[in-house]
Amino acid sequence: MTTPAPVTCIIPGLPPAIDGVGDHALNLARQLRVDFGIETHFVVGNPYWAGAKEIEGFPINKVTVRSVANLLSVLDGNCQRSPTILLHYVGYGYAKRGCPLWLVNGLEKWRRASSDRTLVTMFHELYATGPIWASSFWLSPLQKNLAVRLAKLSDRCLTSEERYAQLLYQFTSGKQIQIPTLPVFSNIGEPAQVPPLTHRLRRLVVFGGSSNRRRVYQRSLAALERTCQELEIEEILDVGPPTGLYLSVVNGIPVVVMGKRTAPEISKILLSSIAGFFDYNTEYLAKSTIFAAYCAHGLIPIGIFYSELELNGLSAGKHYWLADRPTGRLSLEVGQAIANNAYTWYQTHNLSVQAKTFATQLLSQNN
Structure with a gap:
C-alpha cells in the first residue's frame, strides 16, 4: 500500500x-x-x-x-x-x-x-x-x-x-x-461511553472563553438561576480563563472557579456533571466547540434565545434547552432525552x- x-x-x-x-x-x-x-x-x-x-x-x-x-x-x-x-x-x-x-x-x-x-x-x-x-x-x-x-x-x-x-x-x-x-468536533475529547444523568453529580458546568462565560453570569443570570432551581443543582463549576468577575454563589449555589484545565481534566469534569450552560448565538451552534463538548459528553446543553432560525439539524427543545424560553419544566427525565438527542447528533460528525x-x-x- x-x-x-x-x-x-x-x-x-x-x-x-x-x-x-x-x-x-x-x-x-x-x-x-x-x-x-x-x-x-x-x-x-x-x-x-x-x-x-x-x-x-x-x-x-x-x-x-x-x-x-x-x-x-x-x-x-x-x-x-x-x-x-x-x-x-x-x-x-x-x-x-x-x-x-x-x-x-x-x-x-x-x-x-x-x-x-x-x-x-x-x-x-x-x-x-x-x-x-x-x-x-x-x-x-x-x-x-x-x-x-x-x-x-x-x-x-x-x-x-x-x-x-x-x-x-x-x-x-x-x-x-x-x-x-x-459542525466542529469536541477539542477536549470524545468519551467512548457516557453515563446517564442519574449516575452523575447535581453539578452544572459553565465552560469556555472569558467573554462567553461573562455573558452567562451577566446577561443570562436569571436564566441560569432558574435552571439551577429546576435541576436541583448543588454546585456550579466555572472552567476556563479568568473572567474578571468575583464569583462565589449564584442564588445560594456555590460557584467553584476551576480556572484553566487540561483536556482530560475538563472531560472528567463534564462526564460527572449533568448540564452545561452557554450564552452563544444559537444560529451558530455548529461552530461552537463548547456546545460540541457538551454534546460529546452527554450533558444537557442549555442556552438562551437568540433567534427563531434553526440550522444544521439542531432544534431547541430537542438538542438543547432554552432557559429563558422554556417549553415546560426542565426535569432530569426531559434533560436526559435532550442529552441523548444531542449526543446522537454529534456522532454523525x-x-x-x-x-x-x-x-x-x-x-x-x-x-
Whole structure:
C-alpha cells in the first residue's frame, strides 16, 4: 500500500497558544495519521506565535513576516515538499482586520505555479458584518472578496456551517458542487461511553472563553438561576480563563472557579456533571466547540434565545434547552432525552467521521 504524501496544513496558531482553530487542526492531524497514515506539516500564519518546532512528531514552521514572499519561501523551501495544502481559514486569524491579502495572494501564486498542486480549504468563517460604526462594516466587502477568491482558487472546500456552504456554492458559480458541512468536533475529547444523568453529580458546568462565560453570569443570570432551581443543582463549576468577575454563589449555589484545565481534566469534569450552560448565538451552534463538548459528553446543553432560525439539524427543545424560553419544566427525565438527542447528533460528525471526510478531500485527484 502506497504511503500518502504529507499534507501542509496552514493554521493561525497552535498550542501553547489558546486557539480553537489550531486545536481543531491538531486533533484532526492526529486522527488522519492514525486512520489513514497521512502526515501533517504545520505552517503557522502568525509571526508572533511562540512554540516548539514540532508537536508529537508533526513538524512546524511559521511565517516570520506576513508577506507573499515569506509564505512562498516557507511553502517551497523550509517545509517538506507536499503537493497538497489544507488551509484552515478564518480571516481574523491571519490579519488584524480580517483581510489577509498576503495569504490569498501567496496561495494564488503557489497554486498556479504547478498543475499537480492541490488546495483544500476548510472555511471556519467567511467574512464579518457589523454596525456602521464598526470596522467590520467597512471591511466586509474586502473580506468577502478574499473569501470569494479563495473559494474559486480551492480545488475543494469544506465548512462547519450550512449557510456558509450555500454561500460558497454561490461564490464559485456552482464550481464547488459538493461542499461537506461538518459542525466542529469536541477539542477536549470524545468519551467512548457516557453515563446517564442519574449516575452523575447535581453539578452544572459553565465552560469556555472569558467573554462567553461573562455573558452567562451577566446577561443570562436569571436564566441560569432558574435552571439551577429546576435541576436541583448543588454546585456550579466555572472552567476556563479568568473572567474578571468575583464569583462565589449564584442564588445560594456555590460557584467553584476551576480556572484553566487540561483536556482530560475538563472531560472528567463534564462526564460527572449533568448540564452545561452557554450564552452563544444559537444560529451558530455548529461552530461552537463548547456546545460540541457538551454534546460529546452527554450533558444537557442549555442556552438562551437568540433567534427563531434553526440550522444544521439542531432544534431547541430537542438538542438543547432554552432557559429563558422554556417549553415546560426542565426535569432530569426531559434533560436526559435532550442529552441523548444531542449526543446522537454529534456522532454523525465526530472526529473519526470528519477524518474520513477530510482524507477523501485531500487524497482525491484534481478535477
